[in-house]
Ligand SMILES: [Zn+2]
Ligand SMILES: [Zn+2]
């Protein structure tokens with residue numbers, strides 16, 4: 001049974017504030033406008049699943065008390081989603097077991113390239129994470145939950161959204177193919193990326209994400225992967241009932 005979701009990071013690839021930026025959001029004192037790179041913790045009765053390991057993963061794990069990681073679901077291998085991968089090793093040490101990591105076949109291949117030292121023999125002292133990369137293309141059972149990969153497009157790149165029971169996350173998306181809309185039917189809690197107000201070549205804009213949220217029709221939709229032109233408390237576009245802007249540390253009870 002799913003218990004709760006914690007939003008580990010709600011920001012786009014730069015994080016917010018953006019280095020060197022003096023804009024109103026980057027200098028805001030509202031803590032909800034401080035956004036680490038994207039990631040989620042999903043706690044279930046069978047264990048803890050993390051979605052993506054951002055460059056901020058260590059700080060997220062400390063700040064939001066990620067106590068164990070039994071599996072990782074990767075959406076894709078862009079830096080903002082994977083560059084905290086090495087910090088998974090602490091969970092290997094504590095749990096004394098390798099951690100299975102699931103994702104699209106291309107993402108698993110990219111992880112092997114980007115983190116070659118992790119998957120090669122050697123490195124004296126052995127301070128490396130122990131991970132089992134599992135390329136998946138179909139639904140599978142994980143820690144007692146049914147997990148469904150949901151292929152969506154991020155520009156030219158196919159990335160995965162993930163459905164776990166009646167929860168789903170879809171991030172870094174600008175097109176959802178018809179069969180994947182079907183996979184999202186009946187989702188109750190949805191995390192969906194909504195980058196910024198202006199159009200972008202590989203991400204839906206805020207209004208495009210709102211249109212997708214309406215079509216999916218979850219009871220609760222939480223927007224993430226947010227850039228510095230969106231002020232948490234001062235939206236330029238009204239959001240419909242059931243849709244909200246996420247923030248780092250947001251906890252949603254799923255059980
Ligand atoms: Zn991203
Ligand atoms: Zn800024």
Ligand SMILES: [Zn+2]
Pocket residue numbers: 076078154172
């Ligand atoms: Zn991306």
